[in-house]
Amino acid sequence: MHADEMLxxxxxxxxxxxxxxxxxxxxxxxxxxxxxxVDGERYDVMQSGEPKAIWVEVPSGDLISYLRAALEQP
Known part of the structure; x- marks a missing residue:
């Protein structure tokens, strides 16, 4: 995450x-x-600011793209 300029x-x-x-x-x-x-292969991601919190488990290879999409939403 640190290396991603958008994040x-x-x-x-x-x-x-x-x-x-x-x-x-x-x-x-x-x-x-x-x-x-969670471990070197998975991350727990919680999105808040919605009507309710959304928890998702994301594989490490998909983490950056998942976070970019979650934070770009209006």
């Missing part, structure tokens, strides 16, 4: 042993994604 712009922080990416760093209610490593 670097989403105010990354480390919290609760996970990386949090927030669309608007000045708005705590803005859409955000929390990423936690």
């Amino acid at each position: 670097q712009e989403f105010f990354p922080t480390i919290t609760h042993r996970a990386v949090r990416l927030r669309v608007d760093p000045l708005n705590c209610a803005s859409r955000r994604v929390l990423v936690a490593e």
Whole structure:
């Protein structure tokens, strides 16, 4: 995630042993994604800022594209 220029712009922080990416760093209610490593092959990804949180397990090879799509949504 660190090497991806687009993801670097989403105010990354480390919290609760996970990386949090927030669309608007000045708005705590803005859409955000929390990423936690399950093992070297899988990540748990939680999207919030929706009517309810959405949890998904994402393979490591798909993580960057999944995060880009999740954060580009309006």
